[in-house]
Amino acid sequence: MSGCGLIILYTCRQKAAVEQRMEKPDLNIGFIGAGNMAFGITKGILCSGEGPCLEILWSTLFPPWFQELGVAVTHSNTEVVTASRLVFLAVKPHLIPRVLAEIAPSVTREHVIISVAAGVTIATLEELLPPESVVLRLMPNLPCMVQEGALLFSLGSRAGPQEGAVLKALLAPCGLVEEGPEVWIDTHTGLSGSGVAFVYLFAEALAEGAVKMGMPTAVAQRIAAQTILGAGRLLRDSGRHPAQLRSDVCTPGGTTIYGLHALELGGLRAAAMGAVEAATERAREMGRK
Template sequence: MNKMESGLTEMKIGFIGAGNMAFGIAKGILMSEYVRPENVKVSAPSSNNLGRFQEMGVAVTHSNQEVVSSSRLVFLAVKPHLVPAVLQEVAPLVTQQHIVVSVAAGITIATLEGLLHPDSIVLRLMPNLPCMVQEGALLFCRGTRAKPEDGAFLRSLLAPCGLVEEGPENWIDVHTGLSGSGVAFVYLFAEALAEGGVKMGIPSALAHRIAAQTVLGAGHLLRDSGKHPAQLRSDVCTPGGTTIFGLHALEKGGVRAATMGAVEAATERARELGRK
């Protein structure tokens, strides 16, 4: 076991908030052989979402302060509008030894650092829901006092969740629109794809299974082939064939512009949350 792996094994990890993002990250990191459930603790004001963490062997509490006191790395996974109140509550307990990782959409590093002790180590992370099946896309940035080794540690911790990348903060809101919200856009397309099959005579349950597998297979091929999406799309098309007729219908419906507009709208909403 190397030094990084040893650090993961010994690290006490806390989650303030028990929503889907916290659950996805927790489930992902617990797939690692290095993170033990007894070293993880989660807090939430109600018990509604805590049961699923307990099923993984994770300790739960209603006290945010208890999570901070018993953890070194703390994921702040609450709704953006709750961040100021939560940090005001726990800030006196955050020391220079803590690493605070925010997954609150739109909340900037400057805001987070302004609500904590000046020497606090802060990182900002945007995961997405497929972390729950170790197929997430996660982007993080380091705050003013976070060192490269803090970023490397976070990357190593989150590796079981999927693709983990580091970038400048101005990419985080874009990633929110592209990947965080983009998951829902893919689901919408998959739903429409299946309904097209139903319209043409395939039973609904079967159409949805086929649509899910089509999206999954296309995604794996896109990731693993290294080809540009346009090249893969071209590979499917034959002159005068079925696919080019279907693509023409999508283009007439404005699917490309609508998708780009959806990413833009989600990104601007993330930025708006930050300004508020």
């Protein structure tokens, strides 16, 4: 019995589609850990239009919101390794050594171990796993839960293009998936992993500004959310620099330039840059520990 988190195993038509594309008939997928990242990735994969899971096994200890996914559940970390080829490590960083010590005897060269633990380096993972273990490091973010995530992964020393292609195809329904060197992972954590919370804080502040000017709270929150959603999609889909789009909104002597001046006086730009830097440095510190 493991105390390091519950395990999700799933078999569904989406998995079969990935197997067919990648010509890997033995591709079975499991998660060790049942937090937000495990939920977001699993939901992104399963909600791609390929239909529900075909095998369902419930645990009474499992969080109710996992029931909508139709997943099979076990309490044994070793069982998920023996039943899966791709294994996602989705536990808290401080639990990684304990989990790897438990599953290492069951890990073979045929496994692909994918860690989503912030700050835990590929070198650490490879050191704690058997020789020749194939390791990848992945940093998703919370919007994977609505298939609008931003995910960055890096290949370990024994992972190759084939493993990267399988992971990218598997995660495509979760949102934007990029591959890059491991040195980018901590920066991605600060920019996108933590950055989601920065956006929520800004959305809250926008709505509160409207409430201050007389708009009902519920309406202000809905409009703030839609404003951020629309602005984000336009920025992503247009491919234009943020400064260009910002300039398009401004008219001489108009409302927007007055508002932007207030934001500059408040130090928004410097504060946002500092927030990404602080979150990145904290991720690096966690890796050193």
